[in-house]
Amino acid sequence: MEADNTLVQKAKEGDVSAFSELVVRHQKCLLRLAYRVVGDLEIAQDVVQESFMKAYQKLSGFEGRSAFKSWVYQITLNTAKNKLRGKNPELVDIEKTQIADSIDWVGNIMNGDLKDIIQIEVDKLPLKQRTALSLRIFEDLSFSEIAEVMKCPYDTAKANYRHALMKLRHTLGDQMEVRAFLPDDMNQRLEADA
Amino acid sequence: MRKLEDWIDFMEEECTPRKQAQLKMLLKFSFADRLILDNLRRLRQLIKLCDRADAIEGVLSQKEFLQKSHAQIMEKITNPSRTCQDDALSPERGPSHFPETYKR
Numbered sequence: 001m002e003a004d005n006t007l008v009q010k011a012k013e014g015d016v017s018a019f020s021e022l023v024v025r026h027q028k029c030l031l032r033l034a035y036r037v038v039g040d041l042e043i044a045q046d047v048v049q050e051s052f053m054k055a056y057q058k059l060s061g062f063e064g065r066s067a068f069k070s071w072v073y074q075i076t077l078n079t080a081k082n083k084l085r086g087k088n089p090e091l092v093d094i095e096k097t098q099i100a101d102s103i104d105w106v107g108n109i110m111n112g113d114l115k116d117i118i119q120i121e122v123d124k125l126p127l128k129q130r131t132a133l134s135l136r137i138f139e140d141l142s143f144s145e146i147a148e149v150m151k152c153p154y155d156t157a158k159a160n161y162r163h164a165l166m167k168l169r170h171t172l173g174d175q176m177e178v179r180a181f182l183p184d185d186m187n188q189r190l191e192a193d194a
Numbered sequence: 195m196r197k198l199e200d201w202i203d204f205m206e207e208e209c210t211p212r213k214q215a216q217l218k219m220l221l222k223f224s225f226a227d228r229l230i231l232d233n234l235r236r237l238r239q240l241i242k243l244c245d246r247a248d249a250i251e252g253v254l255s256q257k258e259f260l261q262k263s264h265a266q267i268m269e270k271i272t273n274p275s276r277t278c279q280d281d282a283l284s285p286e287r288g289p290s291h292f293p294e295t296y297k298r
Contacts, residue, residue, distance in 0.1 A: 016272060023267050028254050031263070032247035041250050045263060052267045053274065118244040136206075137238060138245050143208065162202050169198070169237055 004068040012059055019059075023052055026069060029139065030076045036134055037080035047083050051076040070148035073139075077131065077149065121171050125164050128152075132160035133168075196220065201231045205238065 002018075004025070010018035027048060034044035034051075055062075055072050062071060122130060128150065135141045135149060147157040196217065203209045204217045221228050253259050 016268075019271065020264070020268055023264055027260065027263060027267065031250070031254060032245075035247050035250050036245075039246065041253060044250075045266075048263070049267050049270055053270050056271045114240075115244045118240055119246055122241065122244070133241070137242050138247065143206075158203075158208065161206075162199055165202055165234070165237065166198055168241065169234065172237065172240075173233065 005064055008059065008062065008064065008068050011056075012062075019056055022068065022072075026072055027052075029069075030072065033073060033076055033134075033139070034080045036138070037077065038084050043083060044080075047076060047080045050083075051079045054079065066148040067145065070141075070145050073135075073141075073149045074151065081127075118168075118172065121168055125167060129160045129164035129167070132157055133164040136161050196227055196230075198230065198234075201227070201234055205231065205234050 002021070004022065007018040007022050011022065030048045030051060031041075031044050034047040035041060038044055038047060051072065054075050058075075062068070122133065125133065131150060132146055135146045136143070141149070143154055143158045143161070146161070147154045150157055150160075152160075200209070200213075200217060204214065207214075209217065217227075221231065
């Protein structure tokens, strides 16, 4: 299998099938990435189409200092954010978007809505922290790759991830009783210590 | 007890080898720190299980969907002036550079 960089080089020289192969390789991940931002499959498809178009148009300017994957992730994230602003004017200030805090945690857990609770809490994170968290946990990117995608220093990418995790730990841990996540033997040990 | 940041770095294997060794040693003796690390790992697992994009996994696993999506992208790239209606490509009208992976 040819490396992305080889395909990029071929595409730069006018080989459309090389770019086509890059689309095959990355479209699925990009659709997931876009969907996480916009929350709608059709819009996510538009975002990915637009992102690949932009990537193709700007390909001659891509010098390969970062991986093609990081570069196209970056384009997709920016396109998705812009799309979200365009489609939902009320969400312009997405960094500050807050969802109601008054959640009946215990009730929700009892009703099996843990997934919803976590998704809501993740959505409440500032965009940069949410992006770092998503790229790390869902996309398994290294912090160097995250820094490339987010166009920020390595330490900033790491700090955003840390803050996201610490916030979630604080919110979910405090409110949902950390012990709910623990295996029985550890809970027994905790009780014994107490 | 160590700072939470240290355990996040430990979990993500982002510590220096020296610090990693120190923290490993600490885990042997400190139940409180083991608890913090365990909670962090569980939280990470939980977040991973709550990927919003899981909702579209069924669609993304359909070869036809990816084929059509790919065809639309390539059509826009090779023929950017086409209208949205033209995007409704049938698989038969797919571009000639359609990759072999989708032809199978």
